[in-house]
Amino acid sequence: MTETAASAELRRTPLNAAHRQLRAKMVPFGGWDMPVEYSGIVPEHRAVRTAAGLFDVSHMGEIDVQGPAALALIQHTCSNDASKLEIGQAHYSGLLTPQGTFIDDLLVHKFADDHYFLVVNASNQDRDFAYLAANNPMGARVALVSDAYTQLAIQGPRAIDILQPLTDVALSPIRYYWFTMGKVLDIDAIVARTGYTGEDGFEIYFAPEHAERIWGALLEAGRSHGMIPCGLGARNTLRLESAMALYGHEIDETTTVLEANLGWICKLEKAEFLGKDVLVQQKQTGLSRKLVGFEMIEPGIARDGYPVVADGRTIGHVTSGSPAPFLGKNIGMAYVPMACAATGTEIGIQVRTRVVKARVVATPFYRRPKA
């Protein structure tokens, strides 16, 4: 409950004082002192599903990859096919080990034929940068530029109406997972239609000295739309309802892209990339386990790390488990043997001393209504 001793060594985003002024509950996350909640995870989660929420996600890392070999480096180290990206387009990808497992997951934005912008997890950014540098015989220019950016996420069905009056960019023509350069207030920004909540919304990147001004202007503009500031707690429950992976939970260096159910970011038809051989092999021989979603069918909440049991044996572990505040169910994700992976299969979750019944369900748990 008391984190005061550790917080001295934690990094702070430019909005740290603003969060404290809003009386956010602060926690250490990935080496950063971050807001976990302001008004509460449940109201924040609901605000994003029904109106909008504003998140400070400046802890995320940014890496610039430039030069004639930029694409070659990304194609060699990442699972998705960045040659398919157009300028102004982004996609989700995996930075892979030679075993086809995850160094990190990331967003790849194409600025130009010789310039890509990667957004990576806070706690992995130094490692990602070192890994890219170490796997770069082609000689792309790689730079860790996290300190040059504040990142805010405006998420929810009202996000577009809140952000539009504050920017010179026409937001409506930006398609999902596309971005553009423009101004927010009078400040240069990257405006991307991306997010980690399962809702429509935007992620904006700009120089940190403007953080308080833009944060304040967005909060003010959003108030009449029902937007509230949201912390990492709601960010986690929102992404879980949408069955999006979180590094260190669903994916890490022990899980392959295919096991993680992320075949859609694994382009085996690419000529070459780290881990391709293992993944091709895995696809041919079939998986032995797979990431699935489940919901509890008896009272009880699955939590990260709880054993999954069947016939009295532990068959896997919960990677993320939580109440789903919008769905009103208790849900989770876990790796289970293929024999237990089919939708509808009943499994048990070891909740302390009890085994509580759960059922494998299709993911995502939540899908936003079509506009």
Next chain:
Amino acid sequence: MAYPATYRFTKDHEWVSAEGTVGTIGITDFAQQQLGDVVFVELPAVGANLSAGESFGTVESVKAVSEIFSPVSGTVTSINAQLATAPELINQDPHQAAWLVKIELADPGQLAQLMDAAQYETFVAEEAH
């Protein structure tokens, strides 16, 4: 929220109020604030024996699981069934409506070893700092 003057408190943020040999146990306002929105409560069965300082149930928020430790020893005579369907009562009224269990006290003398309201208030002021 004021801490009731007649209650006794633990360092784990439970309270106990005694009337004769019947003790009522709950968690404090400070505890519910730290937890956030309570979504699930797990309580022992009537008849269970509780030992002072030992875990007898859990209170869960969206984010966290928190064990509840019994302030004193005794046998459970009733549980607050309302919490199964309305766990949010713990956030709304932690010192009254959201009591967790009533017990037959094994040794009313144990109460004297716990903090009184003034001592607990000082304790949480330091903890929150």
